[in-house]
Amino acid sequence: MIEIPTHHKKVTDLHPEEGIAPGSALCAGCGGLEGIRLALKELGDNVHISNAAGCFTLLSIYPFTPFKGSWLYTTMAAPVPAAQGVRDALDIKRSQGKLAEEDDFQVMVVAGDGSSADMGLSPTSAAIHRNLDFIYFCYDNEAYGNTGFQLSGSSPYGSRTQTTPVTQAHPAGAERPKKDLFQIWKSQNPSYIATVSPREPIDLSNKFAKAKTLKGPRLFICLSPCPTGWGFDPKDTHTIAKLAVDTGIFPLKEYVDGQVVHTRVPRKRIPVEKYLEHQKRFRHLFEPTRQNDLIQKIQEDVDRYWEHSS
Ligand SMILES: Cc1ncc(C[n+]2csc(CCOP(=O)(O)OP(=O)(O)O)c2C)c(N)n1
Numbered sequence: 483m484i485e486i487p488t489h490h491k492k493v494t495d496l497h498p499e500e501g502i503a504p505g506s507a508l509c510a511g512c513g514g515l516e517g518i519r520l521a522l523k524e525l526g527d528n529v530h531i532s533n534a535a536g537c538f539t540l541l542s543i544y545p546f547t548p549f550k551g552s553w554l555y556t557t558m559a560a561p562v563p564a565a566q567g568v569r570d571a572l573d574i575k576r577s578q579g580k581l582a583e584e585d586d587f588q589v590m591v592v593a594g595d596g597s598s599a600d601m602g603l604s605p606t607s608a609a610i611h612r613n614l615d616f617i618y619f620c621y622d623n624e625a626y627g628n629t630g631f632q633l634s635g636s637s638p639y640g641s642r643t644q645t646t647p648v649t650q651a652h653p654a655g656a657e658r659p660k661k662d663l664f665q666i667w668k669s670q671n672p673s674y675i676a677t678v679s680p681r682e683p684i685d686l687s688n689k690f691a692k693a694k695t696l697k698g699p700r701l702f703i704c705l706s707p708c709p710t711g712w713g714f715d716p717k718d719t720h721t722i723a724k725l726a727v728d729t730g731i732f733p734l735k736e737y738v739d740g741q742v743v744h745t746r747v748p749r750k751r752i753p754v755e756k757y758l759e760h761q762k763r764f765r766h767l768f769e770p771t772r773q774n775d776l777i778q779k780i781q782e783d784v785d786r787y788w789e790h791s792s
């Protein structure tokens with residue numbers, strides 16, 4: 483069993499320094515931005531970010547970046563091959579004695595769910611197979627956000643996206659279940675996988691503290707409430723993120739040492755409709771007529787997940 487530090491107990495324990503400068507071109511209330519902010523607090527300054535095209539590429543406007551570490555912009559499918567190149571270059575320098583251990587970089591991919599669950603999945607699988615030493619941070623806004631919110635493999639059943647309009651023939655909007663990226667990675671037995679939420683900073687920070695002590699492929703899936711695409715007021719990001727966990731729709735868990743452990747188990751799960759009804763992308767489930775069968779299906783899927791997890 484790997485001994486793992488869990489040293490944060492309260493928010494004031496978190497690292498006071500920021501790894502990302504304030505002010506950005508991202509939308510107000512972007513949940514993913516809060517997620518990466520917390521991640522970088524824990525990882526420190528020596529982080530190389532390999533960033534797939536998507537919303538977060540707006541963070542860096544050439545020749546400036548808000549990051550303390552280094553940043554590389556890649557195509558949607560290529561952040562992992564790019565990370566491999568950077569890791570290899572650092573390793574060569576290390577082997578030549580030209581880079582001290584304390585000056586080495588943590589190589590981190592930052593990518594949306596479109597890159598992570600769809601376009602970049604094949605090279606990612608190859609890199610996990612090669613046991614590439616890297617962290618993968620997927621900010622999961624459950625669609626192709628940067629281009630106007632089209633369906634991705636991560637879009638949940640029953641959600642409206644630009645490419646899954648709600649019609650008489652398609653009353654649910656998105657008709658396929660969300661791809662389970664956690665399980666896809668797990669099938670290759672990587673060093674670490676975690677789901678995190680910007681609403682749970684202690685849980686998130688302890689998971690990054692843990693991942694830092696490990697080597698090899700390490701995935702973070704960060705639920706990223708997206709006011710623009712999900713359709714809610716930016717001030718409600720944390721409410722939405724909390725409801726995702728409290729309804730059981732977004733389980734907080736980790737995979738390490740061959741075991742999956744839930745790090746927060748909602749004592750009494752709130753009905754999923756409390757989460758759904760706050761967001762315009764699910765409005766058609768309630769108006770003009772309530773679609774009980776669809777809401778019930780979403781509830782049953784969540785109940786089934788927890789029945790099999792306990
Ligand atoms: C091969 C390819 N197809 C389409 C695009 C256009 N494009 C740029 S960003 C983006 C959306 C990316 O979605 P996701 O990875 O989920 O990240 P998000 O935009 O949600 O941050 C798309 C489709 C592209 N850059 N490359």
Ligand code: SF4
Nearest residue numbers: 508509512537627708
């Ligand atoms: S569209 Fe959504 S994910 Fe993209 S920057 Fe705006 S709030 Fe964040």
